Amino acid sequence: MRLINVRPRRGTAVLLACLPFVVLALAYLVGSAVRLAENPSDKLLPALSTIVQTVKLYAFTADRRTGLYLLWSDSAASLGRLFAGIGIATALALLLGLLNGILPVVRAVLAPFVAVVSMVPPLALLPILFIVLGLGEVSKVTLIVIGVAPILIRDLALSAQALPREQIIKAETLSASTWLIATRVVLPQVLPRLIDSLRLQIGPAFLFLIAAEAISADSGLGYRIFLVRRYLSMDVIFPYVAWITLLAVAMDLGLTALRRRVFPWSELERGR
Incomplete structure (x- = not known):
């Protein structure tokens, strides 16, 4: 065999x-x-026992100065920025990706621009964002949007263009308008692909988030990692890295479960 x-x-x-x-x-x-x-x-x-004690300190003991449970407060701050950035990027992908995929005129205007923007290293724009938008939350969320949205837009547009042309022609023969074709024919078929694209962008989104927090933040997972690195506190860094990984894995599994529940037919296309 x-x-x-x-x-x-x-x-x-x-x-x-x-x-x-x-x-x-x-x-x-x-x-x-x-x-x-x-x-x-x-x-x-550090020994495993040391790591366990550090996790107890950061996750289950209130900080003396702020009264916060640092692991959870850092997680809340980072996830708020991450979800905001991914949410905006997804909305842009749905709008611009669908338009690029089904309207040749829009594709002629926006497709080259989106392709060029997707090639720009987002981290190279970070100093510009801090100068233009300041050091607050807007610049951090914008970095995630710039890093994630162009890839999602291009992938969604390519998925829409890959649909059989016969489906569009059949819809047109039934007098369907462009709006109906977009929302009833194209959109349901590309949404599973959008979810898969989001799964692939979770890692880069965390990368952009941590980079922004490392440079300018007073809370967040990236901020904490780069704060304690000067003390070589690997007993803090290792658990934080593991926690970020678990959050990313949980998001990936959640998106997979969402796709299977909302679009069960997408599994048949994968031969499952």
Whole structure:
């Protein structure tokens, strides 16, 4: 039997999926034990017990100065900026991506501009945004929008253009207007693709968020990581990085569940 036809059973697939994480955890524990045996005050790979104590301090103990639970207050600040940026980017993608995909005149005007903008490194614009928009929330949210929206717009437009032309012709023969074709024929078919595109943009969105918070913020996950790095507080940085990863994974799983529930037929297109 060829390897290309070998499919692991569900239980085996779960074990195989867990294997890299187990190997990574074991490598960390071994490395931490070796370094701490040589230098008990080593900060690069803190012991698991140290990390647990730090998590308790940041997540379940109120800060003496502010009275806040730092992990949760940082998470709330970062997620507020992230959801605002992704929400605006999604709205722009729905509007401009759909117009670019179905209207040749709009595509001739906007498609080249969107393509060029999508090639601009968003982080290179960060100093400009801080100068023009200030150091507040607007510049941080704008950075996420600039980093995410052009990619979503191009992907949605390409998905709309890839639809069979016969569907548009059939709708036109039934006297459907451009508005009806856009909302009843094109939009339902490209929305699952938009959700998948959002999943792929979660990581870059977090990257832009953390970069903005690292430079100018007084709260947030990125702010906290770059605040404690000067003290080599890896027992804080590791849990924060793990927490950001868990948030991103949860968002990815949530979007996948949303697509499957709202558009169950999209799974059939994937052969599932």
